[in-house]
Amino acid sequence: MSGFVEELLERSEALKLVCDSLGFPYKMRTRRVDIDNACGLRLGKDLKAPEPHPPFPRSLRDGYAVRSADVIGASPSSPVFLRKCGIVPMGGVVEEPLPHEGAMQIFTGGILPCNGDAVVMLEDTEESGPWIEVRKSVMPGENIISRGEEIATNDVIAEVGDILDFKNIPAACGLGIRQIDVIDLEIGILSTGDEVVDISTNPLPPGCVRDVNGVMLHLLLKHYGFHSRFLGIVPDNFRRLKESVENSLENFDVIILSGGSSVSSRDFCYDVIQNLGDPGLIVRGINMKPGKPTLIGGINKEGSSKLVISLPGHPLSCSVVARVVLLPLLDMMIGGTRLYEKNFKIIKLKCLDDFISRSGVEEYIPVSLKFDGVVPVNSKSGYISALKRTAGLAVLPINRETTRKGEEIEVILW
Numbered sequence: 001m002s003g004f005v006e007e008l009l010e011r012s013e014a015l016k017l018v019c020d021s022l023g024f025p026y027k028m029r030t031r032r033v034d035i036d037n038a039c040g041l042r043l044g045k046d047l048k049a050p051e052p053h054p055p056f057p058r059s060l061r062d063g064y065a066v067r068s069a070d071v072i073g074a075s076p077s078s079p080v081f082l083r084k085c086g087i088v089p090m091g092g093v094v095e096e097p098l099p100h101e102g103a104m105q106i107f108t109g110g111i112l113p114c115n116g117d118a119v120v121m122l123e124d125t126e127e128s129g130p131w132i133e134v135r136k137s138v139m140p141g142e143n144i145i146s147r148g149e150e151i152a153t154n155d156v157i158a159e160v161g162d163i164l165d166f167k168n169i170p171a172a173c174g175l176g177i178r179q180i181d182v183i184d185l186e187i188g189i190l191s192t193g194d195e196v197v198d199i200s201t202n203p204l205p206p207g208c209v210r211d212v213n214g215v216m217l218h219l220l221l222k223h224y225g226f227h228s229r230f231l232g233i234v235p236d237n238f239r240r241l242k243e244s245v246e247n248s249l250e251n252f253d254v255i256i257l258s259g260g261s262s263v264s265s266r267d268f269c270y271d272v273i274q275n276l277g278d279p280g281l282i283v284r285g286i287n288m289k290p291g292k293p294t295l296i297g298g299i300n301k302e303g304s305s306k307l308v309i310s311l312p313g314h315p316l317s318c319s320v321v322a323r324v325v326l327l328p329l330l331d332m333m334i335g336g337t338r339l340y341e342k343n344f345k346i347i348k349l350k351c352l353d354d355f356i357s358r359s360g361v362e363e364y365i366p367v368s369l370k371f372d373g374v375v376p377v378n379s380k381s382g383y384i385s386a387l388k389r390t391a392g393l394a395v396l397p398i399n400r401e402t403t404r405k406g407e408e409i410e411v412i413l414w
């Protein structure tokens with residue numbers, strides 16, 4: 001039994017204390033994967049462009065490559081005549097430079113011939129025998145994209161800790177990258193509680209609950225780019241829990257527990273984390289609602305540190321603490337405060353209803369998103385389906401009571 005907690009840390013104080021105690025950010029292990037298998041993983045090293053993009057100046061239009069100086073002043077009433085001199089083949093290059101007062105036919109995406117610095121669009125021209133009548137002037141660089149204009153060699157196209165997905169993988173592919181170093185972080189999940197049974201249990205014995213938290217944590221981590229392994233359900237027994245956590249720490253960098261973090265005679269997470277070794281328990285309780293019984297600790301072992309975090313058993317509370325405490329810690333572990341701030345985006349939205357809270361504790365209220373603002377989601381910490389109606393969490397600061405309809409509120413999006 002862990003006894004009652006009088007002094008609770010604020011969430012931000014708790015995060016800082018854990019970072020300092022466990023020496024975040026870590027020098028992370030990485031593993032190399034084919035880019036085809038990288039989606040949904042976290043980048044382990046800054047991804048640098050091996051070549052510029054585009055690697056050559058390309059036309060953005062169908063038309064004629066020209067020297068812009070040759071078509072100064074061209075207009076429908078005063079066209080300029082250029083000599084037609086060949087076609088730029090798609091997927092190939094022309095060796096001959098564009099001569100003075102020459103126009104070379106080019107298609108969208110074609111490589112600009114040497115000496116050409118702009119493209120006149122087809123509709124601003126007329127072909128007449130060996131001549132191209134140009135009816136519009138172009139500026140240098142008009143209708144083209146120059147070599148390296150978007151990405152120069154060695155530009156960082158994604159940073160350590162970024163989730164690899166549809167936003168950055170296509171650019172990496174466009175630059176010829178075939179393999180990517182991703183973060184190699186081993187995360188284990190343990191559910192605790194005599195009443196918690198495997199999700200395959202049917203029918204459910206009276207007094208039992210199927211393990212919602214184990215599944216939720218695994219999927220939530222996956223959604224945010226972390227691979228985890230579910231390690232089973234441990235009964236409310238100090239010796240069994242201690243053994244499970246200690247054995248798991250042999251192979252995992254992070255152990256996430258859920259349940260058994262509160263103050264009853266059946267809650268053993270406190271004692272287990274306290275007895276881990278150095279530093280053991282770092283945070284005992286956070287001044288937030290839900291999430292008060294959150295415990296955070298760790299162990300410094302053979303030059304590397306490991307994190308153990310115990311989340312509240314109630315499923316909705318567990319997911320809220322996972323979002324606002326666990327994920328920030330993982331971000332800080334792999335990429336420091338920079339990555340945490342990048343991923344912990346808070347936006348201000350209009351309340352379409354009153355948000356009732358009490359002063360003295362930071363509250364996180366699940367919200368659903370409407371066209372012009374947010375409304376609180378009707379939920380209790382023991383609910384298991386509230387998340388599906390939840391677009392984010394409204395943050396009611398410690399010193400704030402009710403926020404009224406029409407006022408702005410800060411929201412962390414899922």
Ligand SMILES: Nc1nc2c(c(=O)[nH]1)N[C@H]1C(S)=C(S)[C@@H](COP(=O)(O)OP(=O)(O)OC[C@H]3O[C@@H](n4cnc5c(N)ncnc54)[C@H](O)[C@@H]3O)O[C@H]1N2
Pocket residue numbers: 191192193195196209210211212213214258259260261262263267290291292293311312313314315317381382
């Ligand atoms: N006297 C007090 N009682 C409670 C306090 C308190 O301050 N004083 N805090 C309450 C709060 S807040 C929370 S949150 C819970 C957290 O307690 P635990 O972390 O010890 O969680 P348990 O008691 O083990 O479980 C709570 C609840 O959640 C169910 N549960 C647990 N694990 C799972 C799982 N993997 N999947 C689905 N459901 C799970 C469990 O059966 C309980 O119903 O304590 C309050 N009490």
Ligand code: MOO
Pocket residue numbers: 288289290291292293312314317318381
């Ligand atoms: O803190 Mo409990 O986590 O409010 O439901």
